[in-house]
Amino acid sequence: MDIQRPRGTRDFLFHEMSQRKQVENTLRRIFETYGYQEIKTPLFEDLALFTMKSGEGIMEQIYHFQDKGGRDLALRPELTAPVARLYINELQKKSKPIKMYYFGSCFRYERPQAGRWRQFWQLGCELIGGRSPESEAEIIALSAHCLEELGLEDFEIHIGNLGIIRGILNEAGVSRGEQDQIMATIDKGDVKELKDILETFRVDQNLKDVLITLVGMKGHREVIDKVSRIIDGNESALKALKELEELLGILEAFGFSNYIVNLGIARGLDYYSGTVSEIYVHGLGAQKQISGGGTYNLIELFGGETVESTGFAFGFDRLMEALKKQGITMPQSRTVDVFVAPISQEVKLQAFEIAQDLRKNGIKTDVDLVGRKLKRILSHADSLGARYVLLVGERDLKEGKITLKDMELGEQILVEIDQVTAHLIKLCPQ
Numbered sequence: 517m518d519i520q521r522p523r524g525t526r527d528f529l530f531h532e533m534s535q536r537k538q539v540e541n542t543l544r545r546i547f548e549t550y551g552y553q554e555i556k557t558p559l560f561e562d563l564a565l566f567t568m569k570s571g572e573g574i575m576e577q578i579y580h581f582q583d584k585g586g587r588d589l590a591l592r593p594e595l596t597a598p599v600a601r602l603y604i605n606e607l608q609k610k611s612k613p614i615k616m617y618y619f620g621s622c623f624r625y626e627r628p629q630a631g632r633w634r635q636f637w638q639l640g641c642e643l644i645g646g647r648s649p650e651s652e653a654e655i656i657a658l659s660a661h662c663l664e665e666l667g668l669e670d671f672e673i674h675i676g677n678l679g680i681i682r683g684i685l686n687e688a689g690v691s692r693g694e695q696d697q698i699m700a701t702i703d704k705g706d707v708k709e710l711k712d713i714l715e716t717f718r719v720d721q722n723l724k725d726v727l728i729t730l731v732g733m734k735g736h737r738e739v740i741d742k743v744s745r746i747i748d749g750n751e752s753a754l755k756a757l758k759e760l761e762e763l764l765g766i767l768e769a770f771g772f773s774n775y776i777v778n779l780g781i782a783r784g785l786d787y788y789s790g791t792v793s794e795i796y797v798h799g800l801g802a803q804k805q806i807s808g809g810g811t812y813n814l815i816e817l818f819g820g821e822t823v824e825s826t827g828f829a830f831g832f833d834r835l836m837e838a839l840k841k842q843g844i845t846m847p848q849s850r851t852v853d854v855f856v857a858p859i860s861q862e863v864k865l866q867a868f869e870i871a872q873d874l875r876k877n878g879i880k881t882d883v884d885l886v887g888r889k890l891k892r893i894l895s896h897a898d899s900l901g902a903r904y905v906l907l908v909g910e911r912d913l914k915e916g917k918i919t920l921k922d923m924e925l926g927e928q929i930l931v932e933i934d935q936v937t938a939h940l941i942k943l944c945p946q
């Protein structure tokens with residue numbers, strides 16, 4: 517039987533896993549530096565958790581199934597809704613703000629292509645119960661900090677606020693349902709399609725012009741003044757703009773000023789309510805968005821108290837791809853530092869004892885488990901990249917010694933058996 521991997525999934529081999537793990541550890545470290553604590557939620561949840569407010573785009577992509585008890589379940593397509601559920605279940609009474617981060621796989625039934633997988637990983641965070649512009653700014657600063665720490669260059673952090681366009685659509689009396697469709701079209705970034713949908717909803721010409729101008733607005737601080745002239749008189753849109761301006765000021769205080777204000781960001785998920793942000797890395801083709809996030813009102817929608825919440829998630833696979841494209845690799849540590857080679861079967865038990873002592877002292881050690889001849893052991897140790905081989909021979913053992921071979925220098929020395937571990941601790945970096 518020829519069993520293949522499911523479409524849109526991947527296997528990761530040793531080198532790639534090692535790279536991924538190091539990036540993961542770097543990100544965890546930075547998240548923890550900002551006071552985030554890790555949480556884990558189930559891989560599958562009640563389907564309703566994702567159908568309530570994630571938006572139509574996500575709905576079509578959900579891996580949905582019924583279990584043997586007839587329950588409608590779904591593999592999680594993202595982690596914000598599960599974290600909102602977790603918050604309502606477990607954390608409502610905890611002192612706020614609550615800072616949580618997660619790393620886990622998500623599932624979306626998408627057409628697989630470069631950077632678009634059916635199983636992919638997100639490393640992200642949610643901040644519940646902080647004040648708006650301050651929390652949003654800190655989260656954006658955190659995402660920038662992560663990328664800087666990894667050495668990624670040429671990334672662009674785009675920041676918008678959905679309240680500006682929603683404010684305008686509300687004032688024009690556009691229904692919530694139509695607004696959601698307009699936002700979804702804006703998210704695609706296709707102006708022609710936007711014009712068509714505005715036509716379909718019989719939006720008047722003046723409003724159409726305003727919307728098209730706004731979604732095309734991109735730049736630094738100067739954009740704020742331009743937008744404020746365009747939306748003059750619309751109180752709720754102006755309030756959202758003010759919030760955006762305040763956020764930029766705080767973000768600069770956090771030391772990040774290389775942002776791009778972009779009112780064309782609408783986000784694919786329907787639960788966002790205010791500030792939104794996306795990070796792009798050019799050179800990744802159509803899947804250049806390595807991160808997305810914003811402020812949302814899911815907790816309220818799920819029946820929890822009204823509490824300000826914001827977050828973002830890195831698309832971990834796309835981040836890895838971006839690092840690879842820019843030639844950034846994490847230092848590769850050795851698989852094993854020491855290989856213990858019994859020269860004959862008679863000494864294999866002593867070899868195991870020695871290997872175990874080294875391991876207990878934190879030295880990455882492998883030992884021959886297949887009874888190979890010395891030459892084959894040496895070539896296997898070499899293929900693993902072992903720096904040292906301990907040749908355990910009967911004659912040496914009788915004298916209380918072991919031969920230590922340096923595979924890189926090709927030199928070997930005799931070491932007292934009770935000194936071997938101490939000797940290797942000095943030689944092998946932990």
Ligand code: HAM
Pocket residue numbers: 593594595596597624626631632633634635636637638640641642784785805806807808809810812826827828829830831832833834
């Ligand atoms: P999202 O933009 O749908 O937001 O996903 C976050 C990131 O996951 C994207 O920016 C992208 O890099 C990556 N991603 C999405 N789909 C795929 C895929 N099929 N293959 C590979 N990578 C993918 C969210 O999921 C929100 N929950 C983020 C958030 C957290 N908002 C607030 N808090």
